[in-house]
Amino acid sequence: MARRPLVAGNWKMNGLKSSIGELEKIVAGARSLRDTDVMICPPATLIESFAAAASGSAVTIGGQDCHAQAEGAYTGEISAEMLRDAGARAVIVGHSERRQYHCETNEVVRAKLLAALRADLLAILCVGETRAERDGGRTHEVVDSQLDGSLPDGTKNVVIAYEPIWAIGSGETPTASDVGAMHGFIRELLAVKCGQAAAEIRILYGGSVKPSNAKELLAVDNVDGALVGGASLKAEDFLAIAGVYG
Ligand code: PEP
Numbered sequence: 001m002a003r004r005p006l007v008a009g010n011w012k013m014n015g016l017k018s019s020i021g022e023l024e025k026i027v028a029g030a031r032s033l034r035d036t037d038v039m040i041c042p043p044a045t046l047i048e049s050f051a052a053a054a055s056g057s058a059v060t061i062g063g064q065d066c067h068a069q070a071e072g073a074y075t076g077e078i079s080a081e082m083l084r085d086a087g088a089r090a091v092i093v094g095h096s097e098r099r100q101y102h103c104e105t106n107e108v109v110r111a112k113l114l115a116a117l118r119a120d121l122l123a124i125l126c127v128g129e130t131r132a133e134r135d136g137g138r139t140h141e142v143v144d145s146q147l148d149g150s151l152p153d154g155t156k157n158v159v160i161a162y163e164p165i166w167a168i169g170s171g172e173t174p175t176a177s178d179v180g181a182m183h184g185f186i187r188e189l190l191a192v193k194c195g196q197a198a199a200e201i202r203i204l205y206g207g208s209v210k211p212s213n214a215k216e217l218l219a220v221d222n223v224d225g226a227l228v229g230g231a232s233l234k235a236e237d238f239l240a241i242a243g244v245y246g
Helices: 017-030 044-054 080-086 096-101 106-118 131-135 139-150 176-200 211-218 235-242
Strands: 006-010 037-041 059-063 090-093 122-127 158-162 203-206 225-228
Touching (some): 006 090, 006 235, 017 037, 017 044, 017 235, 037 090, 044 080, 059 080, 090 106, 106 139, 131 139, 158 176, 176 211, 211 235
Parallel strands (some): 006 037, 006 225, 037 059, 059 090, 090 122, 158 203, 203 225
């Protein structure tokens, strides 16, 4: 089963209106990529203008988080429907920075994922272990419980991002063989939860992906693309990563 690779950039809390030039370079560079889906997830303030600038191109725009409810008295929050209305076609849920700084549990992440599907957004669900959990030999257990708790059974319109937390922004990455083992494990878990549809679900690797290591990491079995943080802020670096698949 051939899964079309996805390379998505998470800009986190970076970017102003003046950053549109970087997106325009990404849009221009992505024109030559025939076999890769390319996505940028800017801060919510830039979704509308970025979606307009990327309209008709191969680049889609996503949000970085959403609330579980469609509307209501939730000051400061943004719903999946609002993201869609602004031009987003996807949203990241359960990023480790949301789990850590906003105390998001698997239950909360699951509700957000369901909200994304309700609003017809592709949900990118992040899972991954801390350094302490890895050192304690608990990586499989942690990822299993995150997937079990936050991914509803039978879900199809979802992408999984395996992001070992200790690799995010640190410059460190697992070895290609560790990445292959984890992605294979996640594929098995997906088969239990989603049956045959598991073969169609893309599993991205995330954590310090750079132009210098992208080729090796993205060639690993069951790695169907990347979720890129820091290196997605510069069009040249991001395009070098997205260009690995052509
Ligand atoms: C991320 O935060 O999703 C991420 C992968 O960050 P970085 O690429 O900077 O490690």
